[in-house]
Amino acid sequence: MIIDLRSDTVTKPTKGMLDAMMSAEVGDDVYKEDSSVNLLEKRLAEMFGMDEALFFPTGSMANQAALKLHTNPGEQVICDKYAHIYNYEGGGASFNSGISCKLIDGHRGMFTSAQAEEAINPPDFYHSPLTSLIEVENTTNKGGGACWDFEELKKIRQVADKHKLGYHLDGARLWNAMVFKKENPKQYGELFDTISVCLSKGLGCPVGSVLLGKKELMKGALRVRKILGGGMRQVGYLAAAGIYALDHHIERLSEDHKKAREIGEVLSQLPFIKKVEPIETNIIIFELNNNISETDFLNRLKEKNIHIIGMGSNKLRMVTHLDYTDNMHEELLKTLKKI
Numbered sequence: 001m002i003i004d005l006r007s008d009t010v011t012k013p014t015k016g017m018l019d020a021m022m023s024a025e026v027g028d029d030v031y032k033e034d035s036s037v038n039l040l041e042k043r044l045a046e047m048f049g050m051d052e053a054l055f056f057p058t059g060s061m062a063n064q065a066a067l068k069l070h071t072n073p074g075e076q077v078i079c080d081k082y083a084h085i086y087n088y089e090g091g092g093a094s095f096n097s098g099i100s101c102k103l104i105d106g107h108r109g110m111f112t113s114a115q116a117e118e119a120i121n122p123p124d125f126y127h128s129p130l131t132s133l134i135e136v137e138n139t140t141n142k143g144g145g146a147c148w149d150f151e152e153l154k155k156i157r158q159v160a161d162k163h164k165l166g167y168h169l170d171g172a173r174l175w176n177a178m179v180f181k182k183e184n185p186k187q188y189g190e191l192f193d194t195i196s197v198c199l200s201k202g203l204g205c206p207v208g209s210v211l212l213g214k215k216e217l218m219k220g221a222l223r224v225r226k227i228l229g230g231g232m233r234q235v236g237y238l239a240a241a242g243i244y245a246l247d248h249h250i251e252r253l254s255e256d257h258k259k260a261r262e263i264g265e266v267l268s269q270l271p272f273i274k275k276v277e278p279i280e281t282n283i284i285i286f287e288l289n290n291n292i293s294e295t296d297f298l299n300r301l302k303e304k305n306i307h308i309i310g311m312g313s314n315k316l317r318m319v320t321h322l323d324y325t326d327n328m329h330e331e332l333l334k335t336l337k338k339i
């Protein structure tokens, strides 16, 4: 038995999901003729109360398209120093959109509306890049699955309105946040200009993300996706997995969250662990004591068929997911207590 907690992207489609994929109706989605993709997009747009939705192969591409739709070359996006768009999209913001990131020194990947406002360059001061977008991430990845306070997100909306800036949400794990905070998609649809959501993380699909947005902004989305190389043909097989996941895999995320908290409790009692960061959703980030080598620890776990990842500076990460079974959970807790 291999216990793989490196990421919630390691899941494989369930039998039910595979059946849904195999019986999907498909067509050429570049001509918008794939009925399964059309259905998925329509469902998500309705779910969030957003005008438009567009299927993407990856979350990175959906975010990159959003950056492009909101900005012109030379401009600047405000985001946290932990932001996925800054750290983990290969420098795409500069490569694809010719923009820079103004980083906020936030807390666990989140910041306040006052910090956002302070980060705006005065539009008349032509020496600085023109600020055009505020970007937030919920849950935060590098921030350990932390969830935003919705009231703060609303205050940031007011800042964006006051300064006429776009407002994008990287909602790769928004499903986890909504389940944990008992929030609903419409609240988010009302607040943001664009939202990207992943189907291939907690929801357990093999591939796929969706960008949601207001009509005016989304007018150029098809073209941008084409330019980025994301125009796909009979991709309804993947959209069918997404539809299946929306029906079957959202509520169960609370099980992943419960397991993550239980792992956190065991970790926090181990003598060689300095700190376990607060756990809200399915990500566990913890720090080893200085005298323990990260590589040694990772190798010890690997010998016991447990795979997790290092995040640098003696911090390690585990992520619970759909394929992490009750059996594996029992085995992991037992092994950790003995290690």
Ligand SMILES: *Cc1c(COP(=O)(O)O)cnc(C)c1O
Pocket (backbone or CB within 6 Å): 057, 058, 059, 060, 061, 063, 084, 085, 137, 139, 140, 141, 170, 172, 173, 198, 201, 209
């Ligand atoms: C995973 C993730 C993405 C998208 O990643 P892809 O691997 O390109 O699908 C975007 N934002 C966050 C916060 C993520 O965790």
